[in-house]
Amino acid sequence: MDNLCKNRTHNDGELTIKNVGETVELKGWCAKKRNLGSLVFIDIRDKHGITQLRCDEKTASISSSIRNEYVIYAKGVVVERESKNKNIPTGDIEVDVTELKIINTSEQPPIYITDDVDAVSENVRLKYRYLDLRRKSMQDILKLRHNITRSVRNYLDNLDFTEVETPILAKSTPEGARDYLVPSRVHNGAFYALPQSPQLFKQLLMVAGLERYYQIARCFRDEDLRADRQPEFTQIDIEMSFVDLETLYSVLEGMFRKIWKDIKGIDNLTFPRMTWNDCMNNYGSDKPDLRYDMKLIDISSIFEDSDVEFLKGKVIKAIVAKNAASLYTRKEIDGLADLAKLFKAKGLCWVKVNNDTLEGASAKLITEKERELFKEKLNYENGDLILFVADEWLNAVNAMGQIRIAVAKKLNLAKQDEYKFLWVTEFPMYEYTDDGKLQAMHHPFTAYIEDDEKYIQDEPLKVRSNAYDLVLNGYELGSGSVRIYNQEMQKKVFERIGLTDEDINYKFGFFVEALKYGTPPHMGMGFGLERIAMILAGTNNIRDVVAFPKIQSATDLMNECPSSVDDDALALLGIKVVNKE
């Protein structure tokens, strides 16, 4: 067996017509065997590619017993093929095998290793992830992730950033997402929490004087999963001291320019900015997909004096879906209405434009006089479908934002290979929870815009914060903010959300303490690595860009975690499980 552990002379993707005549030794997996009787072709595969082995009578006894996914060794001479395969780089040659050995056998694989992903259900792929990852497309994605982080590290290293690892075992924070807890053996009844983000640590590194920090940081959130959300994920985490916001923007834009240049060869990215308020008004979303336009148009003024009760005095937002009238059946429009209702709108109005007349359920709501203004505002043409919602401002924009997305999807407006970044700026500082309590929209260490200080007491929703998101193609890539370094401002922010000194001390004691010791002005941002990878890989499923992902129930189908542990282990931790499944 020993000689089977020797190096191979070549990998399985590099032999070409230039190598003809050379004696080579290859190793890899049997990807496919084609048995023509006394002549057998075997495709040997490693991470570099596939080479065809030509096995005749000399090796018949071995070749006959080789099955898919056996690990094999082949020695032979590179020869030009009689019939060539233009589809693979090694298609001009084959190896005329003189020596063939089985290094390892394989059970019949539950999945066939092919790049036709649809050939296997995702659950089977996830259960046998190590086989799934043999597929070239999956290995390409792992390399893509590697290339992203490599670009990030290269870029930030050149700008004098220091990568620092922050703890995985940390202190539970009482706000935000649910924490994953880890029981302490030494201190029974006490728990570590896995970090939701390195937020507090990176700010402490600014207090410490690192000035420029980054980390490819693993984060954990015990919340329900989504197509773009995993309970553990990786954040490109960045923080800077002694810079202004423009500098931060340009550093971060430069990082994305480098990533896209390195990976896609694209160097014409632009980074427009829009305030949160404009964004909500124009697109009904704080993460709009700008690959298509179809802005929300405000037509409230047209119906100010309407006799129709549910239009009068309401905020009315409309979209014009170009040439969509004939594409939507009544039933499909009803589906859109259901969607609008799901987002708290009371209903959805629609009209189709046909020969300059308005047709459809809502046409009768619009008087002759209003029609002129309607036409002028919306600038519609024959064949267009007009959809609008009348409601309170937030409900109207939210609902129409969702309608805009749904219509764009049906009309296939977004191009796969287009990349539209957007900075969304000036997020509100505060928001109300469902039970009527005021809370910080981002986090309570975010600085507000000083001009708005006058609103804090009486009109807190008008206070804008120095928080910003970077959005790409409808995904939130990351968010960040200018942090509070001024004790007075911090006090005001805490006070307004009703935190007493006691609360503050209990929740953020060590952190607030640290900020008292000469905190420099600082700001930063965190980006979801998986979302970046998803977009670059052209997938809309985060599991595709994670080597060993968890499914919607937060379990791992391969290693079957989480799992119960034996009573001794629990006793050591002072833990008793009450409702054991």
Next chain:
RNA sequence: GGUCUAGUGGUGUAGCGGUUAACAUGCCUCCCUGUCACGGAGGAGAUCGUGGGUUCGAUUCCCAUCUAGAUCGCCA
């Protein structure tokens, strides 16, 4: 926790109130010297997710449940 969708040989699908449960691929045996998703002949392999109900009869209809996905809530 809510809503919607799906569960049929190893894998991917079809089907239907009464079928020998179909097809492809994979697997096994045999034939084949130019294949490359090789081809040809034959064969094995499925209590149709689970439990109840309706029915003379259920894989099919109904209810429950489990599992998976999408989504709302949630994700400061």
